[in-house]
Amino acid sequence: MRAAEIREPGRPPVVAEREPPVPGDGEVLVDVLAAPITPLDLLCASGTSYFGTPATPYVPGVQGVGTVDGRTVWFPSQAGMAPGDGSMAEVAAVPEDSLVELPDGADPLQLAALGLSAVAAHMALSWRGELVAGEQVVVLGAGGVVGQAAAQLARTAGARRVVAGARSPGARERAERAGADAVVALDTGDVAELARRFADAADGPVDLVLDPLFGAPAAAAARTLRPGGRLVNLGSSAGETCPIESSTIRGKSLRLLGYTNNELTAEQRAAAVAFVAAEAAAGRLAVVHETVPLEDAAAAWRRQGEGTAAGRIVLTPRPPG
Template sequence: MRAVEIHEPGRPPTVVERDAPEAVPGETLIKVTAAPVTPLDLLCAGGTSYFGRPRTPYVPGVQGVGTVGGEPVWFATSAGMAPGDGSMAEVARVPEADAVRLPAGVDPVVIAALGLSAIAAHMALTWRGELVAGEQVLVLGAGGVVGQAAVQLARVAGARRVIAGARSAAALDRAERAGADAVVALDTEDVAELAARFAAVADGPVDLVLDPLFGVPAAAAARTLRPGGRLVNLGSSAGETCPIDSATLRGRSLRLLGYTNNELTPERRAASLVLIAEQAMLGTLSVAHESMPLRDAGKAWRRQREGTATGRIVLIP
């Protein structure tokens, strides 16, 4: 079968011919139809992540969509985080618990593009952030895949108003197309200025902030929260530290919460994924994405790493 292989951490993968995996008890063989190239794949393959240097060669791909007996499934893998292969191949072998049956008729490319990013957005909003109908939500980094999904999923959960913050013109456009009620440019390092921008478009205090950025944007967003408001952090692409002032934190009794998909049980993750697939089929959930053939995996990898892709790149075996 054709597969993508990482031979040396930090270098782009190559496409090779290798033996297909064989079935073993407790695992299932999946005919892969779509495998996204995600930031986590690049992080793991870089060799410097907190997971350690991966054992090479290995097939990358921490998630994918395929079929088992003709039925569609989404699946997760630990490729790059632990020994073993991932989704970027014609056939993948995964533990049965990591394969989730999907509704018939789903678009595998759309589901692959959403995947773990949409799960993170959904669970950070609802399970960790305890979003309830009628609340006002501020989504930072709303031009990314997590952010785009969060804007739409907040609406699905009943948010009355969704404000989006993004750092580039293209990202602001994606957030607006995702359905944000208002968009705010995150093009300043002035916390007070940024907080004023948020306040200008908000309908009163914000109830919940979803934050994949941290840094200055998170500090500014915290100032918009009502007393007892929540900020859920699930990333640090704007900074590993954040200048939230003590007066804001104490004076409003704010709740600052961390989130990671690693805390989810397989059952909770599966339930979230099924909801995401259902919303995608209804046309209420999608993110910017493009597809490329598996043979162009090296090019796709470089484009995703360099930030020149128009959205999440999904490889088609």
């Protein structure tokens, strides 16, 4: 079979012929239709993640969509985090109890692009952030997959207003396409200026901030929260530290909450994937993505890592149809 291999940490994968996997106890073989290149894949393959340097060669891909016995399924993997291979191959061996069957009408490519990023958006809003209909939400990093999904999911959950924050013009355009009521440019590190922009875009005090960025944008958005408001952090792409002031937190008794998909139980994750799939199949959830044949994995990997791709890149070992 054809597969992408990470042969050296920090280098793009090489597409090569490999022996098909042999399923172990409790595993089934999945014919892979779609395998997204995610930030977690890039991090694990760099050899600098908190999971340690992966044993090479290995097939990357921490999630994918494929078919088993005529069923279309989503599946996870531990590729790059633990020994074993992932989704960027024509066939993957997957624990059967980790499969999530997808509904009729679900687009495998769209579901692969959404994947665990949309799960994070959904669970950070609903489970961790306790979003209630009628509340006002600020979504930071709204041009990324998590942010695009969060803007749409907040709307369908009943948010009265969604204010997005995004850095580049392209990211702001994606946030607008995701249905944000207003989009704030995050093109400065001046916290006071960003806070002013958020306040101007908001309809009064904000109830909930969803934050995959941290850094100055999170500090600015926190200033717009109402007393008792919540900020859920699920990333740090703008900085590992945040200049939020103690008085901002104490003065309004704010709740600062962390979120990671790693804390979900298998049952929670499966239910969240099923929810995301149903929303996508109903036409209420979609993110910008592009599809690339598995043969072009190396170039696609570079573009995703450099941030020059138009959206989430999804590799197609076995294109649908």
